[in-house]
Amino acid sequence: MKKPAISYKRHRFPQQIIAHAVWLYFRFPLSLRLAEELLLERGIVVSYETIRRWGLKFGPAYAKQLRRRRPSLQDVWHLDEVVISIAGRKHWLWRAVDQDGYVLDEIVQSRRDTKAVKRLLIRLLKKTGMPPRRIVTDKLRSYGAARRDIMPTVEHRSHKGLNNRAENSHLPLRKRERTMQGFRSAGGLQRFISIFSALRNLFVTPRHNRSALATHIHRIRAIAHWKAVTGAVA
Structure with missing residues (x-):
């Protein structure tokens, strides 16, 4: 698998934790402090201010690499x-x-x-x-x-x-x-929505097939793609 063109050099935390923190904050309606608390529950001690800085630095790079839907004349x-x-x-x-x-x-x-x-x-x-x-x-x-x-x-x-x-x-x-x-x-709003919507697009379920199984499979593939983009593959 091709490695993401995102550098994590000079960061104390591994890329899996950084990517997970950014995913939590932009994917779910969480404040920075709640994201900090969820990470703490997993034994990861990181401040909400650090999560904010990770979002500002890595969020745009993640959004840029997430796949985009191919346009069609039937759209x-x-x-x-x-x-x-x-x-x-x-x-x-x-x-x-x-x-x-x-x-x-x-x-x-x-x-x-x-x-x-x-x-x-x-x-x-x-x-x-x-x-x-x-x-x-x-x-x-x-x-x-x-x-x-x-x-x-x-x-x-x-x-x-x-x-x-x-x-x-x-x-x-x-x-x-x-x-x-x-x-x-x-x-600040423009920067936030560019990341927020890129993640939302990745996880949105196609309207033509919304069975429980199809939704489950779609989310698994979305998570796998997110990990590949961010280099958070275990």
Whole structure:
């Protein structure tokens, strides 16, 4: 098996512990102190501040190496925005998910207008390399205006009831927001969601097969892939 291109040099703890701590914090709605307590239960004495530093250093590298879903011309993009208060100011987290609930991209912006939607669509096209079959949004007019400029040939359906998939995708982050008692900066939120969503995508179960056995097998494979990426294989 190919070794991950992540260096753990000059770190006192082995890579298995570092990867496990980062996985605990970003995969589950845990505070840093709760992650510290769970590690202590396993006999690992590490401070919550150390876990925070591990997340900042290794989280982006892990997220970069996690596998990404291959785009398809049959994809349906569900777009939505959610307001998040940061230091007393309103910001909007714009998110795009596909028909299976896989997070395609998300971006924190201080605007809620056509310019903000255009920026999201341009990022999505660069990342996927192809337009979708259809986009689904709520009734915000900025979506239609941006779609006409960026991808005029793509079908657009605008209806609040059709966009539950995108709206539901905000729920895991909302739980984390409460656990963390909010975010301190827009940049900090952007860095967090890039890692948080990469891990969530790895473990999300495909919609076409959600039997108990299929879910179990999917999670086992996801954990194996995570260990291979981080070098945490025992």
